Amino acid sequence: MTNDDYVQNLLRDLDILARSLYWLRRSYAICEKIGVKSEYAEEEFDAIETLTSRYARTSDIIIQKVFRTIDKVEFEDSGTMIDVINRAHKRGLFDSLDEIRTIKDLRNKIAHEYAKEDIESVFAQVLAFTPELFQIAARIVSYCGRFGDIPSGAAIQ
Numbered sequence: 001m002t003n004d005d006y007v008q009n010l011l012r013d014l015d016i017l018a019r020s021l022y023w024l025r026r027s028y029a030i031c032e033k034i035g036v037k038s039e040y041a042e043e044e045f046d047a048i049e050t051l052t053s054r055y056a057r058t059s060d061i062i063i064q065k066v067f068r069t070i071d072k073v074e075f076e077d078s079g080t081m082i083d084v085i086n087r088a089h090k091r092g093l094f095d096s097l098d099e100i101r102t103i104k105d106l107r108n109k110i111a112h113e114y115a116k117e118d119i120e121s122v123f124a125q126v127l128a129f130t131p132e133l134f135q136i137a138a139r140i141v142s143y144c145g146r147f148g149d150i151p152s153g154a155a156i157q
Contacts, residue, residue, distance in 0.1 A: 006073045007147050013065045014144060020058045021137055027051040028130045036124045048123050052110045055126045058133055059107040063100070066140055067093070073147055091143055094136045103129055103136075 031051045034044050063081075067088045071078055076087060085100055094100050106125050109118075 003073065003075075006069070010066075010069045010073050010144060010147060013061070013069045014141065017058070017061050017066055017137060017140070020054065020061050021134065024051075024054040024058045024130065024133070027054050028127075031123070031127060036127065040120070045119070048119060051130075052119065052122060052126050055130055055133065056107045056110040058137075059103050062133065062136060062140070063104060070140075070144070093139050093143060094132075099132060103132060 027047065027050050030047050034040070034047060040048065063085070067084050068078055070091070071084060071087060078084060085097070088094065089097055089100070106122065106129060109122055110126070
């Protein structure tokens with residue numbers, strides 16, 4: 001593969017991220033109105049489940065796809081996930097390793113928790129950390145501007 005191929009892959013990944021963020025923003029707006037409380041209606045649980053699922057998917061796209069694709073564009077040997085995350089941190093794509101660890105741990109918790117009580121406990125964390133995902137995505141787009149024009153479909157605002 002040529003570097004142009006890697007850049008094209010990055011642009012595709014950014015488009016996937018933009019689409020995921022669109023739906024995450026939509027769910028976040030709905031759930032922000034619901035807020036954290038002691039009891040939820042069934043419809044509210046549906047919205048909460050949708051938000052947590054979209055949060056998990058978006059965090060996966062950022063960490064598993066986009067960070068790795070940036071490494072390829074910059075001719076970095078992917079290495080371990082720790083290596084990928086450390087390089088993303090050095091690029092300034094997120095503020096602290098603790099921040100990305102919390103986002104990743106929360107994603108794992110979502111993927112492995114199924115009981116109603118577990119969803120309730122995760123919901124407040126997802127509400128708190130979703131704006132962090134939005135901020136990281138904006139930093140990614142800003143950073144990736146150095147590789148060429150980012151199509152409007154990949155705009156993440």
